[in-house]
Amino acid sequence: MAQREIPYKIYLEESEMPRNWYNVRADMTKKPAPLLDPDTCKPITAEALGKVFCEELVKQELDDTNRYIPIPEEILNFYKMYRPAPLVRAYCLEKKLGTPAHIYYKFEGNNTSGSHKLNSAIAQAYYAKEQGLVGVTTETGAGQWGTALSMACSYFGLDCKVFMVKSSYELKPFRREVMRTYGASVTPSPSDTTRVGRQILEEFPGTTGSLGCAISEAVEAATERDGYRYVLGSVLSQVMLHQSVIGMETKAALDKYGVKADVIIGCAGGGSNLGGLIAPFMGEKLRGEADYHFIAVEPESCPSLSRGKYVYDYCDTGRVCPLAKMYTLGSGFIPAATHAGGLRYHGMSSTLSELYDEGLMEARTVKQTEVFAAAEYFARIEGILPAPESSHAIKVAMDEAIKCKETGEEKVIVFGLTGTGYFDMMSYEKFHDGKMIDYVPTDEEIAQGLSKIPNIEG
Amino acid sequence: MAQREIPYKIYLEESEMPRNWYNVRADMTKKPAPLLDPDTCKPITAEALGKVFCEELVKQELDDTNRYIPIPEEILNFYKMYRPAPLVRAYCLEKKLGTPAHIYYKFEGNNTSGSHKLNSAIAQAYYAKEQGLVGVTTETGAGQWGTALSMACSYFGLDCKVFMVKSSYELKPFRREVMRTYGASVTPSPSDTTRVGRQILEEFPGTTGSLGCAISEAVEAATERDGYRYVLGSVLSQVMLHQSVIGMETKAALDKYGVKADVIIGCAGGGSNLGGLIAPFMGEKLRGEADYHFIAVEPESCPSLSRGKYVYDYCDTGRVCPLAKMYTLGSGFIPAATHAGGLRYHGMSSTLSELYDEGLMEARTVKQTEVFAAAEYFARIEGILPAPESSHAIKVAMDEAIKCKETGEEKVIVFGLTGTGYFDMMSYEKFHDGKMIDYVPTDEEIAQGLSKIPNIEG
Numbered sequence: 001m002a003q004r005e006i007p008y009k010i011y012l013e014e015s016e017m018p019r020n021w022y023n024v025r026a027d028m029t030k031k032p033a034p035l036l037d038p039d040t041c042k043p044i045t046a047e048a049l050g051k052v053f054c055e056e057l058v059k060q061e062l063d064d065t066n067r068y069i070p071i072p073e074e075i076l077n078f079y080k081m082y083r084p085a086p087l088v089r090a091y092c093l094e095k096k097l098g099t100p101a102h103i104y105y106k107f108e109g110n111n112t113s114g115s116h117k118l119n120s121a122i123a124q125a126y127y128a129k130e131q132g133l134v135g136v137t138t139e140t141g142a143g144q145w146g147t148a149l150s151m152a153c154s155y156f157g158l159d160c161k162v163f164m165v166k167s168s169y170e171l172k173p174f175r176r177e178v179m180r181t182y183g184a185s186v187t188p189s190p191s192d193t194t195r196v197g198r199q200i201l202e203e204f205p206g207t208t209g210s211l212g213c214a215i216s217e218a219v220e221a222a223t224e225r226d227g228y229r230y231v232l233g234s235v236l237s238q239v240m241l242h243q244s245v246i247g248m249e250t251k252a253a254l255d256k257y258g259v260k261a262d263v264i265i266g267c268a269g270g271g272s273n274l275g276g277l278i279a280p281f282m283g284e285k286l287r288g289e290a291d292y293h294f295i296a297v298e299p300e301s302c303p304s305l306s307r308g309k310y311v312y313d314y315c316d317t318g319r320v321c322p323l324a325k326m327y328t329l330g331s332g333f334i335p336a337a338t339h340a341g342g343l344r345y346h347g348m349s350s351t352l353s354e355l356y357d358e359g360l361m362e363a364r365t366v367k368q369t370e371v372f373a374a375a376e377y378f379a380r381i382e383g384i385l386p387a388p389e390s391s392h393a394i395k396v397a398m399d400e401a402i403k404c405k406e407t408g409e410e411k412v413i414v415f416g417l418t419g420t421g422y423f424d425m426m427s428y429e430k431f432h433d434g435k436m437i438d439y440v441p442t443d444e445e446i447a448q449g450l451s452k453i454p455n456i457e458g
Numbered sequence: 459m460a461q462r463e464i465p466y467k468i469y470l471e472e473s474e475m476p477r478n479w480y481n482v483r484a485d486m487t488k489k490p491a492p493l494l495d496p497d498t499c500k501p502i503t504a505e506a507l508g509k510v511f512c513e514e515l516v517k518q519e520l521d522d523t524n525r526y527i528p529i530p531e532e533i534l535n536f537y538k539m540y541r542p543a544p545l546v547r548a549y550c551l552e553k554k555l556g557t558p559a560h561i562y563y564k565f566e567g568n569n570t571s572g573s574h575k576l577n578s579a580i581a582q583a584y585y586a587k588e589q590g591l592v593g594v595t596t597e598t599g600a601g602q603w604g605t606a607l608s609m610a611c612s613y614f615g616l617d618c619k620v621f622m623v624k625s626s627y628e629l630k631p632f633r634r635e636v637m638r639t640y641g642a643s644v645t646p647s648p649s650d651t652t653r654v655g656r657q658i659l660e661e662f663p664g665t666t667g668s669l670g671c672a673i674s675e676a677v678e679a680a681t682e683r684d685g686y687r688y689v690l691g692s693v694l695s696q697v698m699l700h701q702s703v704i705g706m707e708t709k710a711a712l713d714k715y716g717v718k719a720d721v722i723i724g725c726a727g728g729g730s731n732l733g734g735l736i737a738p739f740m741g742e743k744l745r746g747e748a749d750y751h752f753i754a755v756e757p758e759s760c761p762s763l764s765r766g767k768y769v770y771d772y773c774d775t776g777r778v779c780p781l782a783k784m785y786t787l788g789s790g791f792i793p794a795a796t797h798a799g800g801l802r803y804h805g806m807s808s809t810l811s812e813l814y815d816e817g818l819m820e821a822r823t824v825k826q827t828e829v830f831a832a833a834e835y836f837a838r839i840e841g842i843l844p845a846p847e848s849s850h851a852i853k854v855a856m857d858e859a860i861k862c863k864e865t866g867e868e869k870v871i872v873f874g875l876t877g878t879g880y881f882d883m884m885s886y887e888k889f890h891d892g893k894m895i896d897y898v899p900t901d902e903e904i905a906q907g908l909s910k911i912p913n914i915e916g
Contacts (some may be wrong), residue, residue: 007472009537014465021650055666080466081841092539110568112843113880148477154838172881174632181837181886380612383539385570420570422880425632428639 009086010253017084018248019071021241024279025064025351030358032064032237032350033325036312041456044322052219052230052321053238056127060238064142067283069241071123078122078155079245082111087253088417092381094401101371101404102259102396105417106250106256106277107384113148115342115419120242121145124231125152134227135159137219139189139214142168142342142389143175145233145421150184159228160184163191163217167208168341171392174421187212196220196318208337211270211345216318218224234270235315235324235349243276250414251280261292263400265415267392268296268305268363269342271349282355294361295400296352297392299371301439302335304328304348305356305363307446312456313347323370323456326353329441333449334440338368339427340388346449366395367438372431374398375421387419388427467544468711475542476706477529479699482737483522483809485744488816490522490695490808491783494770499914502780504806508906510677510688510779511696514585518696525741527699529581535704536580536613540569545711546875550839552859559862560717561855563875564708564735565842570636571606573800573845573877574731575691578700579603582689583610593617597647597672599727600626600800600847601633602877603691608642618642618685620676621649625666626799630881647672654678654776666795669728669803674776692728693773693782693807701734708872709738719750722856725850726754726763726799726821728781729807735874740813743896752819753858754810755850757829759897760793762786762806762891764813770914771805781914784811787899791907794897796826797885798846804907824853825896828891833879845877846885 006347025031034043044091060069071079090103108116113360128136140146146162162184169176169188176186189209190197197218200207207213215232222230233331234237254261264281266274272295284290287295298306305327314331315321328347329335336342350354368388377398378384386394397415404411421428430436441449483489494503496663507516518527530539548561566574583775586594593616598604602606602632611618620642627634627646634644647667649654654674658665665671673690680688691697712719722739723866724732730756742748756764763785772789773779786805787793806814813819826846833849855873862869879886888894899907 008535009472011469016466077466077549081546088539091535110840112837114880151838151841155841174880177883177887177890178843178880180890181834181843183838379570379639380609380641383570383609383613385639422572422632422636425635427634432635432638 006089006257008091009088011086012084012249012252014080016252017079018245018252019076020068021071021239022069022280022283023063023069023242024282025237027283028068028354032354034288035322036456038314038319038322050145051223054127054131054133054229056130057124057238058059060241060308062194062235072126075123075126082118084249085110087250090382093378096381097398097405099399099401099405100410101401102410102412103401104414106246106380107417108246108386109384109417109420113144113151114422115144115148116243117145117148117277118151119245120233120239120272121148121152123242125158128158128229129156131186133229135157135161135227136231137161137218137222138231138233139163139211139218141165141211141344142387143172143423144177144342146184146186147175149231150179150182153184161221162186163189163214165189165209165211165341166213171426175423181349183292189217191217194220196320200317204334207334210317210334212317215316216320219316219320234272235347237351239272240275240279240349240351243272246273246276247279247281248418250277257417259412261414262398263293263295263413264409264415265295265297265342265393265397267389267418268298269389270345270346273351273416273418275349275352282360295396296356296361296363297396298363298365299338299340299343299392300365300367301338301437301441302344302366304346306365309450309453310347310353310357311435311453313453314345324350326350327356328453329446330449330452332452338439339424340368340392342389343392366392369436369438370430371395374437384417385421387421388424391416393417464547464548464715465547468715469544470542470665470707470710472538474480475537476703476710477534479519479529480527480702480706480710480738480741481525481527481699482740483695484525485741486812487506488812493780493782494765494914496773496777497779509681512582512585512589512591512687514588515582515696518699519694530584533581533584534873540547540576543568545708548840549834550726552735554839555859555863557859557863558866558868560857560868560870561859562872565875566704567842567875567878571602571609572880573602574701574704574734575603575606575704576609578691578697579606579610581609581613581700583616586616586687587614591616591687592620593619594689595619595676595688596689596691597621597669597676597801599623599669600845601630601881602717602800604642604644605633605718607689608637608640610859611642612640616724619679620644621647623647623667623669623672623799625795629884633881649675652678654778658775662792665792668775668792670775671791673774673777677778685894692730695809696731698737698807698809701730702737704731704734704874705737705739706745708735717870719872720869721751721753723753723851723855723871724753725801725876726756726806727847728803729810731874731876733807740818743818753854754814754819755854756821757796757798757801757850758823758825759899760802761823762804767908767910767911768811770817771911773805773843774789776890782808784808784910785814787904788907788911790910797882798826798850798899800847801845801850821856824850827894827896829853830886830894842875843879844875845879846882848876853874
């Protein structure tokens with residue numbers, strides 16, 4: 001059997017690395033709905049977007065027709081410092097589970113940001129530099145995006161201002177120091193350094209923050225400074241585009257060994273990893289060339305796809321960003337302070353939302369205690385200490401593999417292992433000490449979040 | 459030129475991975491001096507060593523004639539989970555330094571222990587398991603060895619008791635939690651849980667500990683329990699043997715691209731990384747097949763090779779271990795609490811000591827502030843956030859590359875990047891805040907350490 005020759009880790013050669021990003025929107029018959037201008041509630045113009053984002057990124061944001069976007073040479077060279085990422089055959093996990101399934105994971109944690117976030121950070125920093133900007137601002141949840149962006153900015157000599165969700169800032173003190181090593185400044189959000197931050201603090205005193213709040217602050221900090229733009233690590237279509245490098249490499253690695261995936265699983269916060277991982281596979285599905293079972297794994301505490309509505313909503317709590325049509329719990333929904341800060345976002349990529357709405361993928365929620373149990377199990381078997389976010393995908397991949405054991409199916413399960421958990425040891429400690437609590441929003445909490453969504457036709 | 463085709467990262471295929479460890483002692487005309495029994499001061503017998511160490515490891519410890527030792531299949535399979543480690547061509551660093559030198563580094567940090575330590579940990583755990591033991595005890599400095607061993611023990615279902623140097627225990631609280639994730643118990647050393655720990659605490663109240671103290675405690679904890687043995691992450695010849703996988707892979711990767719190294723650089727604490735990295739190259743040098751310039755980089759605060767004596771000495775502060783002929787500052791020398799805990803050892807591998815004594819390699823000391831400056835510089839250019847220990851080698855590699863710039867020489871410089879600094883952020887913080895101090899032992903301090911070395915003919 002061909003499978004017997006598959007190594008533990010499939011590394012592509014540099015020459016086999018993708019030279020293009022893949023734009024899944026080009027293959028969608030029904031395109032994701034356009035972003036709306038928060039002032040007019042009409043489709044936003046490139047000009048208006050250009051006040052917030054870099055020019056070239058605005059083009060990418062609005063481009064739903066070009067299937068392949070060439071990766072600039074300088075970005076390719078940076079990619080070569082930490083990519084290709086290995087596609088790992090989880091032989092040890094398969095054996096331990098006693099499953100006939102073949103489990104693969106695309107491991108994106110082998111770089112200092114500790115996650116896949118660097119794939120888009122370097123692209124966004126590159127375009128900012130090309131445009132002659134002084135610096136960029138951003139938000140970060142778990143800290144992975146902020147670290148990635150500070151690395152990318154350091155590489156291109158850009159200033160980098162990071163607003164970090166307060167709960168993560170407190171849980172991950174060393175993250176700040178990594179960003180500082182790369183020359184970034186880091187502010188816990190909500191903060192009193194912005195108008196919107198002060199408003200949020202007034203409305204929700206004692207809040208531990210959310211990605212939505214931090215985005216509002218970062219946008220304000222960018223638009224009120226000359227030579228700055230705002231950059232975002234998830235949700236946007238440009239980010240899905242850059243992250244498609246994950247899926248492109250995964251597909252190239254599988255193709256190299258003649259392996260066809262059956263189930264493809266990713267954790268879903270704003271959608272950056274999931275969107276990137278599934279992109280080329282979804283393209284095949286959209287073109288009718290192949291079928292795959294896609295699973296988006298959400299935390300039970302923040303179930304945008306599973307319990308949200310597919311409507312236009314603000315991308316940020318402060319309502320300063322464009323509106324997107326997406327699955328959302330409402331921009332006023334502040335998720336419980338769980339240990340997967342990177343998944344605490346009220347909405348979901350509009351591309352993924354549309355694909356989900358068309359029934360092209362499944363969404364599933366998991367509890368954080370079962371996620372940490374899966375994480376520890378995985379760490380002991382496969383060696384890698386996973387980030388809590390990534391471990392959502394591990395949990396469901398294990399569930400699927402166990403199902404295969406019951407049915408005897410030799411399914412090929414592929415999941416995204418987006419990052420490492422070195423900066424999550426306080427969370428692991430809580431888990432070890434039995435002090436971790438599962439948060440499930442009540443129907444009233446969900447309803448309250450949804451009730452604040454503006455009523456806009458999409 | 460062939461060099462132009464060299465990728466950023468050279469990964470061997472699984473089929474190209476070494477299947478043997480290389481025992482450099484087999485090629486040494488003058489063998490390292492035998493270990494001595496602390497009770498009799500005569501060469502220690504396999505039987506006496508077997509009370510402390512696993513049987514098979516005792517054989518490896520005493521074997522100075524077999525050039526190649528086959529790597530057992532189960533260890534090879536575990537290696538495949540995180541090896542081969544990449545040999546990285548530091549294109550970005552070369553460009554930034556403007557040097558004609560070609561810089562390569564063997565990166566051993568892409569595994570959860572964060573360092574090369576796993577190479578020997580999995581071997582030692584394997585042999586302990588084969589012997590039917592219940593568990594093992596050990597010491598750890600920076601925490602990398604303890605983490606590695608806890609991973610290895612978890613894999614084979616062994617109990618794991620770790621004594622962690624107190625200064626590191628306090629600087630790296632999250633390390634403990636990683637070890638706990640892998641099921642190990644961790645005690646700060648010196649502790650009151652052992653006789654020798656209590657003695658050390660009495661003699662040096664308020665001490666921040668050292669590897670030498672922690673070793674004594676771990677040995678006592680092993681020898682006074684049924685079904686336990688002590689395992690050690692450095693210094694011993696068996697460890698050099700296992701770590702030779704680093705050098706074997708490095709050499710295979712260079713050979714694959716027809717590259718011949720000129721200078722080979724490694725940080726040196728007990729010698730595990732340096733010994734492993736240089737092993738096959740030193741073999742060539744010993745056999746007269748090739749010449750290399752080897753540089754052992756020591757912290758100025760703990761300069762065993764540079765300022766020590768080549769005599770028989772105790773391997774541990776508590777004097778419970780066998781004596782080794784080695785370069786030593788005296789087993790009573792407690793190095794200042796610097797931020798490279800993994801290099802705070804008073805002695806040096808007896809194999810490396812002998813090679814150094816024969817003039818086959820150079821030793822150089824560096825200050826920790828210049829080490830952190832090099833580390834930050836490297837992180838910003840090459841992306842990887844290095845461990846303070848590894849950064850000793852970075853500093854000297856950069857120095858050598860800058861020399862090449864001055865002389866115009868196109869030397870090939872290879873260094874060992876032994877691990878990542880994710881758990882060293884408190885140290886980076888001190889550096890950023892300008893609060894890091896350089897420690898240089900005075901001549902009196904050195905003389906005092908040396909004066910306590912027993913007077914034994916070797």
